[in-house]
Amino acid sequence: MKVSAMLNLAWKNSILRPGRMVLIILSVAAVLAEILVLEGFLAGSYTQLRQTVLRRGGDVMVAQSGVTNFLATRSILPQQARAAVEAIPGVAGTHPLAAIGLIYEAGERRSPIIVMVYDDAGGPFAMAAGKPPAEDGSIAVDHALAEKFGLSTGDTLTLSDFEFSISGITRGESALFTPFAFMNFDTLIDFYFESDVASDIAAFPLLSFLSVDAAPGTDPADLAARITGEVADAQAMLPRDLALNDEEMGRELLGPVLNLLLGLSYGIGAMAIGMFTFAAVRSRRRSLGVMRALGFTARHIATGVVAEAVVTAVAAIPLGILMAVGLAALIERVAPVYLLEVLEPRALLQTAFVAVALAVLGALAPLRMLMRLDPATAFRE
Amino acid sequence: MLNWTFRELISAPQQLLASVAAVAGAFALVLFFEGVFAGESDQIVALIERTEGDVWVMQKGVGNMHMATSFVSDWKIDAVADVDGVEKVTPILYLNSAIEAGGRNWFSFVVGLEPGDGRAGPWRHAGGAQLPGAGTAIVPDIFASDAGLSIGDTVRIAGRDFAVAGFSGDTFSMANSITFVTIDDLADTMSSIGTVSYMLVDAAPGVDPAILANRIMGEVEKVNALTRAEFAARDYSIAVQMGLEIVWMMTLIGGALAMLLTGFIVHSHISERERELAVMKALGVRNSAIYGSTMLQALAIGALAFLLAVALMLLAIPLTQWLMPKVSLAMTGEALIRTGSTALVVSLVASVIPVRRVLSVDPVTAFQQ
Numbered sequence: 001m002k003v004s005a006m007l008n009l010a011w012k013n014s015i016l017r018p019g020r021m022v023l024i025i026l027s028v029a030a031v032l033a034e035i036l037v038l039e040g041f042l043a044g045s046y047t048q049l050r051q052t053v054l055r056r057g058g059d060v061m062v063a064q065s066g067v068t069n070f071l072a073t074r075s076i077l078p079q080q081a082r083a084a085v086e087a088i089p090g091v092a093g094t095h096p097l098a099a100i101g102l103i104y105e106a107g108e109r110r111s112p113i114i115v116m117v118y119d120d121a122g123g124p125f126a127m128a129a130g131k132p133p134a135e136d137g138s139i140a141v142d143h144a145l146a147e148k149f150g151l152s153t154g155d156t157l158t159l160s161d162f163e164f165s166i167s168g169i170t171r172g173e174s175a176l177f178t179p180f181a182f183m184n185f186d187t188l189i190d191f192y193f194e195s196d197v198a199s200d201i202a203a204f205p206l207l208s209f210l211s212v213d214a215a216p217g218t219d220p221a222d223l224a225a226r227i228t229g230e231v232a233d234a235q236a237m238l239p240r241d242l243a244l245n246d247e248e249m250g251r252e253l254l255g256p257v258l259n260l261l262l263g264l265s266y267g268i269g270a271m272a273i274g275m276f277t278f279a280a281v282r283s284r285r286r287s288l289g290v291m292r293a294l295g296f297t298a299r300h301i302a303t304g305v306v307a308e309a310v311v312t313a314v315a316a317i318p319l320g321i322l323m324a325v326g327l328a329a330l331i332e333r334v335a336p337v338y339l340l341e342v343l344e345p346r347a348l349l350q351t352a353f354v355a356v357a358l359a360v361l362g363a364l365a366p367l368r369m370l371m372r373l374d375p376a377t378a379f380r381e
Numbered sequence: 382m383l384n385w386t387f388r389e390l391i392s393a394p395q396q397l398l399a400s401v402a403a404v405a406g407a408f409a410l411v412l413f414f415e416g417v418f419a420g421e422s423d424q425i426v427a428l429i430e431r432t433e434g435d436v437w438v439m440q441k442g443v444g445n446m447h448m449a450t451s452f453v454s455d456w457k458i459d460a461v462a463d464v465d466g467v468e469k470v471t472p473i474l475y476l477n478s479a480i481e482a483g484g485r486n487w488f489s490f491v492v493g494l495e496p497g498d499g500r501a502g503p504w505r506h507a508g509g510a511q512l513p514g515a516g517t518a519i520v521p522d523i524f525a526s527d528a529g530l531s532i533g534d535t536v537r538i539a540g541r542d543f544a545v546a547g548f549s550g551d552t553f554s555m556a557n558s559i560t561f562v563t564i565d566d567l568a569d570t571m572s573s574i575g576t577v578s579y580m581l582v583d584a585a586p587g588v589d590p591a592i593l594a595n596r597i598m599g600e601v602e603k604v605n606a607l608t609r610a611e612f613a614a615r616d617y618s619i620a621v622q623m624g625l626e627i628v629w630m631m632t633l634i635g636g637a638l639a640m641l642l643t644g645f646i647v648h649s650h651i652s653e654r655e656r657e658l659a660v661m662k663a664l665g666v667r668n669s670a671i672y673g674s675t676m677l678q679a680l681a682i683g684a685l686a687f688l689l690a691v692a693l694m695l696l697a698i699p700l701t702q703w704l705m706p707k708v709s710l711a712m713t714g715e716a717l718i719r720t721g722s723t724a725l726v727v728s729l730v731a732s733v734i735p736v737r738r739v740l741s742v743d744p745v746t747a748f749q750q
Contacts, residue, residue: 066540
């Protein structure tokens with residue numbers, strides 16, 4: 001039996017009962033969408049981690065000696081580090097940055113936030129509304145926090161009894177399930193002195209990182225090595241390396257669980273497709289018996305069933321992608337703290353391949369029934 | 382009709398098994414996802430719940446430990462100790478930080494302990510020294526095993542190297558592993574000499590912790606004081622709130638998947654039994670009775686799938702602990718109620734799918750062919 005004939009038979013069987021076929025394709029597409037959403041969640045989380053550093057700009061990032069991450073770590077640079085870095089040939093400019101973890105509370109609802117403090121560079125990457133926090137006492141919060149707590153431009157945001165005025169709402173500034181907020185250094189000093197935060201200001205980071213612009217013609221990697229060698233208590237890295245370290249930490253944090261969930265999803269997919277093919281074979285026992293009576297071998301019929309499952313899976317792939325895109329948009333709308341990259345090419349290809357593999361695997365479920373199919377079935381009922 | 386429903390359901394046991402397994406998988410996915418958040422949330426409050434203080438004192442304006450920063454001047458330790466009803470004060474320093482070990486970066490809570498004082502320290506000893514000494518750290522046993530660390534190996538915390546002196550148990554989860562060092566070493570690492578992060582206060586016998594917390598706030602300048610239960614509840618709620626939306630979304634996705642699968646199986650049953658249904662209709666069985674039967678089938682599949690999902694989770698909790706100790710899983714009553722309700726709704730909605738099929742069966746077909 002030729003492949004084209006088998007595919008033709010598989011196609012005809014598939015469209016024999018359109019309602020049932022639609023239900024099967026919808027179900028397989030839902031499984032694929034669910035896998036793509038998980039894959040997109042994982043890919044999006046890693047992107048958020050990388051973007052946090054890369055969006056701060058600069059050719060080189062200087063941190064406390066020994067600190068190799070930007071997020072989820074504490075880096076304190078001595079105040080004199082900035083002058084020391086600027087004195088190095090090849091440095092065109094430096095931009096101070098600080099990062100502080102705080103908890104925002106409104107009634108019984110709480111959310112951790114990471115406050116990014118910046119001077120003339122490294123602030124919000126994109127604004128959804130309003131403007132960056134230029135004035136003293138102003139703060140820009142991410143859309144994720146604004147959405148969750150119903151905040152908008154001009155509102156007051158209270159942190160540790162200090163009242164900030166919201167100057168704008170940023171877009172896509174969050175990582176590790178935590179939204180960011182932005183303020184300038186003058187506001188940070190006011191916050192430290194006027195709010196109920198520690199009386200010992202020395203304990204709080206005033207300078208966490210320095211974003212460094214390399215002079216034209218200067219190799220950033222070479223500049224980073226010179227800064228590390230010449231500035232005491234400081235370590236310079238390329239932003240891309242720092243970003244990769246943060247992504248690596250994210251993989252340690254999220255990888256085991258999400259990979260386990262993905263494994264479970266693949267299992268569900270195999271079981272679901274197995275169930276569909278089993279039901280399809282069972283409902284067509286008589287016609288399959290006729291085929292056996294006409295001389296088709298069990299192997300031919302099994303190949304046809306596998307082809308039918310593959311046709312179903314292939315038909316479900318675009319619908320699954322569409323459903324995943326819709327779900328991702330819904331999740332990002334309801335909870336903008338998450339980024340779901342469901343159209344990531346590697347995940348798409350992998351899921352499409354897995355869908356076909358699951359179809360083949362699932363189609364093997366009724367194999368025993370097919371092998372034992374008696375041509376006499378055609379004449380019973 | 383009940384008898385027919387039951388016979389229908391078990392007429393193809395393998396198919397029923399595959400259906401129930403697939404639907405259970407969808408529910409298990411939801412329970413598993415929620416279980417991870419619950420497990421992590423439990424671990425977030427491990428330090429608060431497993432140590433002995435009745436009241437926690439921190440910087441004013443701070444009410445959490447997870448992802449929060451608190452600094453209190455160390456002279457306030459004596460001020461708190463002088464408050465009537467305070468038996469003992471144990472200060473700790475605390476830092477959220479990435480730890481480098483075995484060439485990898487891990488997120489950890491680093492706790493600085495007073496030398497020789499294990500009241501806020503490791504609650505389960507798992508090898509080596511019980512408490513950290515100068516320049517050394519006590520790391521979680523699971524973390525050590527995963528990073529390939531032995532006694533004497535080096536871990537790097539916020540740019541400073543510490544030698545591994547011992548291992549602790551029940552102190553690891555993916556987002557919340559706990560590493561112990563001495564308070565002096567951590568103060569040096571954080572450049573925060575003269576400050577502590579939190580104080581664990583033991584109440585004198587017979588003193589109510591809530592009253593003591595209020596008294597401390599009244600008598601000591603610029604501090605916040607919370608009972609252990611209240612402090613733990615606040616941190617737990619942060620963790621839960623961080624995962625709330627995504628858990629709901631996963632419930633929605635898993636529920637929709639389960640609905641389609643259940644709908645398919647009841648639809649299949651109806652499609653395969655059209656002639657039988659026609660005979661039943663010819664004998665006077667009403668559409669509502671047939672429809673009731675499909676609803677019962679869907680409910681049975683939903684209930685079986687839910688029970689199987691719960692059984693899978695009960696199996697997965699110890700199995701995950703054994704095979705993947707990095708992953709903390711827990712099952713909460715709330716998760717069971719939510720998923721159980723979803724199973725009920727899913728079954729009822731799924732049973733609507735074959736309604737058109739049931740209504741379209743013509744009794745005359747029973748006498749044809």
